[in-house]
Amino acid sequence: MKSTKYIKLLCMLLLPTVFISCNKDDEYFDEKYQSTPITVTQVYLEDYESSVPDRPITYARLGQLIRIEGSGFYGMKKVYINGYDTYFNRAYVTDNSMLVSINSDTPVSDAEPEERNIIRFVKNSTELSYNFTIRAASPTITSISNTLPATGEKVTVYGTGLEETSKVTLPGSIEITTGIESDEDGEWYSFTMPSGVTTGGSIYSEGANGQAATPAYFNNADCMILNFDGSGTQGFWSWSETGSMINADDLVTDPVSGSNRGKCLQLIPERLIAAGGIMSGKPRASECWTAGNDDAADDWSRMYQYIPKETPLTEVALQFDIYVAENEPWSNCGHIQINLFNNFNFAGIGSDDDGSSNQVAFYVPYIQDGEIVPFYTEGWQTVTIPFSEFNKYATLIADKETPTFEDVVTDRNSASYRNFGIGFVNTDFTYKDVTVESNTFATHIYLDNWRVVPCKDIIISDYPEDEEETE
The missing domain is CATH 2.60.40.10 (Immunoglobulins)
Structure with a gap:
């Protein structure tokens, strides 16, 4: 139970400041207090919501209320924290204790070096500089x-x-x-x-x-789906020289100098780029899948040993790595569609695939803050998409339900074809209030290391x- 003493203290602080006369008869300003030495024995954090509402501390953060214990406080004229002239209500000053709220405007890393992490107490005839760490909000x-x-x-x-x-x-x-x-x-x-x-x-x-x-999720490859180098199995069928299906021969060597990742996926295969690129208005422009039903790795219940099946989908994500060169940015055209299993047409945003009950998500990195911004990366960059952002599960969460990782696994395993797939769609669409018209597309986009990770x-x-x- 919280101490009644400190709850009462909070209530006092919430009351309007009591006006205290500043005339010459005010004892607070009596000269005898202005030369009394100041000492500090301990600083306390005042937090009525904590199990320890009056906690001894060695540092405090901006916005926090602290109680300073010692002697010689009565008659205090000024308190400077990191050089900042800090208001205090002298109604809550006694000779042995005073309350000070650390103003949010107090400088921290940009404080003057000689003033940083110092509380300076000032009276007419004496002062004290007390070493005490001040921090901004928690990182x-x-x-x-x-x-x-x-x-x-x-x-x-x-x-x-x-x-x-x-x-x-x-x-x-x-x-x-x-x-x-x-x-x-x-x-x-x-x-x-x-x-x-x-x-x-x-x-x-x-x-x-x-x-x-x-x-x-750092360096976490426990739940790899497909890395194009032996972890996971790529699936392909009905391949043709001009078709959308990507096979093993379409894979390329890591294009990033010094990265040495082995093979990776070129999302628009070189054979299609050489033929003039992806024509405008084309759904299912390219597609890459896992092997599906006949491959044990496509039963994601294998991941339960790393991510418990009851984990909320806000705490589980799909990750993949992307590379787009600075001299060939991705802009103004196309988007990536991600299918949890093979029951969708890669028709993109605004199509029947984009329904509230469908297990799909989309990635459009060049739309940022309502504008089209050419997208490129400095080397490989990780994309993290929580499963809570896939259409079906986002709808459930909006309806106050709590889908779990088991729901994802069950949906995949109950599908007719449990191939996981990522593909490129080159149609007109509107995303986050930005309308994009399709054009011929031949940009090199590289993907690698499809994986499931915890993201809490x-x-x-x-x-x-x-x-x-x-x-």
Whole structure:
């Protein structure tokens, strides 16, 4: 049970500030207090929602309310946190304690070096500078540029609050402390993939604002669908020189210098590009499938040992890697359709395939924020599409249902043909309020490493014991 003492304290803070006279008879300004030495013995975090509402701490974040304990506070004139003149209500100042809310405008990484991580208490005739760490909001992770990198490839992790990242720990407890670059605005950090990383999982990082973790899909190939190099089986039938079906002879060697990934899929085969490209208005322009019913790997229940069948689909994703060269960007034409099994026509967005009950998803990377932006990548880039974004499951979630990974596996195994497929569609369509008209298409788009991964966000609490109590 939370302490009644601190709930009452919160209620007091929510009351309008009591006006206190500033005339010469106000004892707070009596000169005898202005020379009393200031000491700080402990700083506490005031959080009535926590199991420890008055918690001793060694750092605090912007926006948090702290209680400072010590002596000589009565008569305090100014408090500067990281050099920022911080308001405090003297109604909540005694000689041994005072409450201060850390303003969200307080500088952190951009504070002056001599003022950073210092709370300065000022009275007329004395002052005290107290060393205390100030952090911005807890860091978060939004994506990873390349979750299945080869040794020597650059990896960039995107998010917020990632400034001054100084340590990165990869799966298998492999630590990186040198060669890390990070954005001064905290939007990313990067490192070079070392050798010897043999397991998959999360990346943990440490920086100015604390620790952050990625979902557990880094270097995770446990649930590979097809990598074109022996993991998974490609299926093809009714192949022709001018047809949409992609066979093993259409595969190409990794075009990215130094990547050494072996074989990969060229989404528009070279034979079609050489013949003039994909004509405008063409559905089912190209297609690549797994082997289907006769291949044990196409029974995804094999993945339950890595991703429990009861996992919500917001926490399970399809991943694949894509490469589009900077000198040949993808723009203004076409899109990728992803079919969970072979029951759809690769007719694209706006077709019968694009129904609320269908197990399909689409990928149109050149439409960004309502505009068409030429798309290219710096080396291989990972695409992550949670299964919750496939039409059928997105509809269920919108109806307040909770589909699980077992639903995906059941849908595939109950289909007449459980081939998994990705293909290119070159028709007119409208996506996210942007209308695209088809044109002849001959851009080189490369895909590799189709896989299923866990994608649950990992939130690292400053005080994990609170999480344990609420579980």
